[in-house]
Structure formats: C-alpha cells, structure tokens
Amino acid sequence: MxxxxxxxxxxxxxxxxxxxxxxxxxxxxxxxxxxxxxAEYRRLKPAVDAVAYSAEACPDAxxxxxxPNPRLKTRIxxxxxxxxxxxxxxxxxxxxVRPIVWPAYAVAAACxxxxxxxxxxxxxxxxxxHQTEAQxxxxxxxxxxxxxxxxxxxxxxxxxxxxxxQHYAVEDxxxxxxGNRLYIAMDSMGTPPRGKVYQAWIMRKGAAKxxxxxxxxxxxxxxxxxxxxxxxxxxxxxxxxMEPEGGSKQPTSKPTFIVKLT
Amino acid sequence: MSRVRTRDAAAFESLYDAYHRLVYGIAFRIVxxxxxxxxxxxxxxxKLWSAPxxxxxxxxxxxxxxxxxxQALDIVRRKSHSETELSEAMPDSDLxxxxxxxxxxxxQVRRAxxxxxxxxxxxxxxxxxxxxxxxxxxRRTGTxxxxxxxxxxxxxxxxxxxxxxxxxx
Ligand SMILES: [Zn+2]
Numbered sequence: 289m290x291x292x293x294x295x296x297x298x299x300x301x302x303x304x305x306x307x308x309x310x311x312x313x314x315x316x317x318x319x320x321x322x323x324x325x326x327a328e329y330r331r332l333k334p335a336v337d338a339v340a341y342s343a344e345a346c347p348d349a350x351x352x353x354x355x356p357n358p359r360l361k362t363r364i365x366x367x368x369x370x371x372x373x374x375x376x377x378x379x380x381x382x383x384x385v386r387p388i389v390w391p392a393y394a395v396a397a398a399c400x401x402x403x404x405x406x407x408x409x410x411x412x413x414x415x416x417x418h419q420t421e422a423q424x425x426x427x428x429x430x431x432x433x434x435x436x437x438x439x440x441x442x443x444x445x446x447x448x449x450x451x452x453x454q455h456y457a458v459e460d461x462x463x464x465x466x467g468n469r470l471y472i473a474m475d476s477m478g479t480p481p482r483g484k485v486y487q488a489w490i491m492r493k494g495a496a497k498x499x500x501x502x503x504x505x506x507x508x509x510x511x512x513x514x515x516x517x518x519x520x521x522x523x524x525x526x527x528x529x530m531e532p533e534g535g536s537k538q539p540t541s542k543p544t545f546i547v548k549l550t
Numbered sequence: 551m552s553r554v555r556t557r558d559a560a561a562f563e564s565l566y567d568a569y570h571r572l573v574y575g576i577a578f579r580i581v582x583x584x585x586x587x588x589x590x591x592x593x594x595x596x597k598l599w600s601a602p603x604x605x606x607x608x609x610x611x612x613x614x615x616x617x618x619x620x621q622a623l624d625i626v627r628r629k630s631h632s633e634t635e636l637s638e639a640m641p642d643s644d645l646x647x648x649x650x651x652x653x654x655x656x657x658q659v660r661r662a663x664x665x666x667x668x669x670x671x672x673x674x675x676x677x678x679x680x681x682x683x684x685x686x687x688x689r690r691t692g693t694x695x696x697x698x699x700x701x702x703x704x705x706x707x708x709x710x711x712x713x714x715x716x717x718x719x
Contacts, residue, residue: 300703306677340615344656345575
C-alpha cells in the first residue's frame, strides 16, 4: 500500500467522524487540495449519513429506540412560540423608536399570533403575519412600520385596534367587536390549574341559556386573544369560565366575567 | 427550511415532525436513556430555531444528524471524564457533501447495515455512535489499527453501493 492509499483510508475514517482532532485537521487540509481524496469523501459521506438514518426512531421499535414522548413536542413548540416576540424585540431599530401604546395583548398578538389563537379560522392569517414579519425584518424598517404593516395584513389586529371597534371592558381584558366579528382579548389571566382550561360562552339574542364556545389557554404572561366563531350580531352576552379540559356543555364554575354587548 | 429562517413557527413544526425521530433516534442510540435523548432533541431543535443560519444548504437530514450526534456525544463526554481519546466533532457545515440520496429510509438502511459482515459493521457503528477514535476501536476490538481503517472504508463503500442499488439518487 502506498502513502496515498493510506490517506484514502484516513478519508474514510474522517467521513465517519472517528479521527482524533489533529489527524482530522490534516485530512481536511488534504481534501481541499486532492481531487482523488475529495471524490472518495463524497462517495463515502452519504453512507455515513445512512448510518445516522439507521438510528431513526420508529414506532415498530426495530431500532431499539421507541418514538419520543409526544410531550416533548409540546415542550419544544411552547419554547419556540414564546421566543418569537423576544427575537423581534431584538431588531436594532426597535430600540430607537418609542413603543406604540397598545394593549399588551395586541402587541403580543402582533408578534406571535400563532401561539395565542386557537381557532382554525385564524390559521391562514398567521401565515400572512409571518410573511410580513420576514419582509419587514429584511427591509430593516422600524417598529412603527412593522406594527402598522403587520396590522394592515391581519384582520384580527385591525379589528382589535380599529377606531370603530367596540370595546367592552372586563376583568383582566376586554371583549372587542368589529363589524360582525367578536374577540376576547385578555391581558393578565391566571394560569388554570392542571386539567382545567378557560371556556368562552355566548348568550344568543332571545335565548335563555348560555351556549358553549371555544376553549383556550392564556400564554405564560396571561395573554390570550380568542376569536369567537359566532356572528357578533347574534350575540347578546359573552362570558368566560374555567372548565375541565375539553370544555363543558354548561358552565360548571362561576364565570370570570359576563358582559352584555350593547 | 427557508420559512424557518423567517421564523415561521408552522414551518418549524413541520420540520420537527419530519426529523424529530431521526434526531431522537441518534441521540437515544448514543446516550442510551430516553430522558437524556429527549433533552438532546430539544437542544438540537431549539438551536435550529434560534440560529437557522447554521444550516447553510445541502442535505438537511445529513446536517441535522451531525448536529444531533455532536450534541449527544458532548453529553456522553461530559459525563464520562474518561481518558479515552475522543474523535473530533463533525463540522456542521460540510461543503464537500453532495445531496446524493434524495430519500433515505431508515428500515432500508438498517437492512443494508445488517448485511455487512460484523467485522465491518462493528467499527462503523462504534465510530459513529460511540464517538471514539479509530485507535480506540482497534484497542477495544483487539484488531490492528490498519485493519480497522480498511474495514471502515470497505464497509462504508459497500453500504454506499447497497443504497445506490435501491434508493433514488
Ligand atoms: Zn489525496
């Protein structure tokens, strides 16, 4: 075996990630200048990727690694969603600009609608919101423009902040009506105990009993923005109570608020 | 992936759905404990979320597999305090790598690996999942270093051919 064959073998070991640091560096430098070794590396590297893939966890447990607990995803996605506003607030230009005085829930909604909105109705809005975020970040425009643009593309925020919206103050937040759309926007709700959620209720005009609506959870700061999927014109009262997970057919606890829409 | 760069949580979620079993599986194989493997998985994905620019193109699966391996080996190394000589962490960025296999199926790869002679399979798996150097593999298996190198190269070459025969390239 000549010297270069030995090098080709080192390339294989390097591709596997099993060389000590000094030797790995030597191989890396050699790869940059030797076409034959670079070709060998390219040939073998996908085999190493394949070795990695052989460990992929699968439900049949053939790999020995069962699939991870689904709670792991919840943990990670919670973290991801919580981190969105933090990142946005790091945009350099934002520091120089006086913050627009919006209710905390509206600012939070502008930054991370994804986490807060539980109804399917809003999912397409989130897409637009995030695209806008990206565009705005790229343009490097300041915070005022960011919030304005985001708001302009997001029906919900327009509804929440529009001057012709009706706002009904409730404890820890407000109910907002804009045209025929209805929202519950909370700023500082307590976290429900384990196994409990908040549930919205509506009293339809002329009805004698509350009708169950969506269930939801505030984020860690107690913020929640909920679209109530009923035409506002049909609703006489809105209430929220704490209920067991999955919701109830009738309120089982004293409502945290009831508000009449006038 | 480009949508994750724009901090799109929904896009991130679909990447998670597609790759979390790979990341978790590699971590589990290396650390051997479900709870630790979950921590590794969480760290890998949160790093991806906070610094998506670390992935600079190419084969995403291969990249995230390397990141998962490095992260899991880090933990094993921190715990072990052993004198064992350890291999170098794989570079995150690998400009030489081409995207060769468009789809890698774990079950298919496991079959291909199972078909390798044990004398080739063992050093490959020890090197990749054990994070030890070729010299350490030689010592543990009582095999001369030169032989180990040859077996690694031959085994990887066979694996490459076996996958080429069955996988879309
Ligand atoms: Zn060479």
